[in-house]
Amino acid sequence: MSKTEERIARLYSLILDARRAEAVALLDEALRAEGFDSIVSNYLEPVLRTIGERWSHDSVSLAQAYVAGKVAEDMLLRFEAGEPSASARPIRGVAVLGNAEDDYHGLGRRMVGTFLRLSGWSVSDLGNDVLPGLFVDEALRTGASVIGVSAMMLTNARNIVAVREELDKRGLAGRIGLAVGGAVFALRPGLVREVGGDGTAASAVEAPALFDKLAAERSPVLATEDS
């Protein structure tokens, strides 16, 4: 087993055991030796991918995924604080996030935001209880290619229909993707289509792949802005 593989295995195990400080210390050690981009692509991304896969098969709990999010957040804070080893990271795209109107369950949304930022997305997080028009206004202001709306309960998930209508009314359906998520979507697979969503992810860890896909499908011009 190479040193990198050993570190990956150790990081995975520390996260599953909720030993956040030790997980961050391990990444800090790698950060000093290899730089920020390396810890993201060589350690965090593979570990998060495994956690995401296992989470969607119920062999990792929400608490463990939450610890993974916290570790990712700790490393992002170092990056945002100007970690000298971090190169100018390419922006994969801009996303607007928020909870549907009347929804106040923000945990999933915040985790999605963390994993998106770690993957190189620029995120504008509007918080809880966001009016449909505000999502679209913010997407236009920031040049977002995807709007992500979260809702935990059925009543509130149905408010996402108004975001769909707002996008269609302004002729933006082909330019801005609508990602939807939250506990209720796992219980009712038909709900994504019912509320006008373009897609959902089985877990917050898998959200970046969904956002990449939606952006590529809808806005190839923005996708080339990476360079």
Added chain:
Amino acid sequence: MTSLERVLAVLSGAPCDRRPLSLTLSLYGARLCGAKCGAYFREPDLYLSGQEAVAARFPVDIVYAPFALALEGEAYGSTLAWFEKAPPNVKRPLRGAAEALLGGPKRPGQSPSLDYIVESTRLLAERFEGEKPVAAILTAPIDLPALLIGLDAWLDALLFDEGRAKELLDLSVAHFVGMARACFEAGAAFVASPVMLVNPKLLTRDMIGRSMLPALARAFAAAAGPLIFHHGASPIGASLELFRELPGVAGFVIDQRDDFALARKTIGPDRVILTGFSGPLMERCAPAIMGRLARRALDAMADDPCAVLASTAADIPWDTPPETIDAIVAEIGREAAERS
């Protein structure tokens, strides 16, 4: 047999004239009595009218007190969001909510929201005395902090601050015990509690065993009455073994996706199992399909004397057609006729 006799028969494993029926129609009562949710979940008299309308329209065997867990959050200062066709919800985690809880558990008499729950229970118990048992519904002590401070802050405490988690759990247990005792004194036959954070999908088995189960055991032992352990919204079959030793549990509401026979084998022959079909999904269910789902559940529990046909998960939605509920009732009648 009256509903009360039917439920008592099931509790003791004795035969009864038909399979008892439990439908969570707390919210639906507002629709039937033409009340606005904002008044219905504030005025005990109006809540009673709603449940009288439910009992007059459908032959349910258990009457439920308000299913509005957010009201317990309001007692500690949470702001509620009100809806036209749904019970209130906590708007956002309250700044200082942990401190509010750490200031000591609120009791009925100290909060209009808690008074409403207990007074509604009392009115229902008086109205249905000798006829139908009344079940109060309370937030599980291990879930109250999530309601007050938000799930992420509660996870933070559980994962990274054991001392704070223990403090919050101790006070949540005290809150639950105080409320459960008040509801029993008001005449509740049971206290049902949806328990979320014992689900291995949410927490690790280690966290559940180390923190959550001991807190539940303390709360349930001190509640001074029979409890119904409600699955929340997820299947619990795989983890039922963790709960079978909890004190005071008279029955389990299990998810409609759980295997009934396996659940019975896991918890043993004596405790009641309530299950059948998802309450929230009834809104979109055609009567014919609903009838088939009810029949399938009835068949699964056919030889079991301690089972109740029940809606699972959350409340039955406002817009559920009454004909959909009638289809369940018809199936119960058909099954009873076939058995006799």
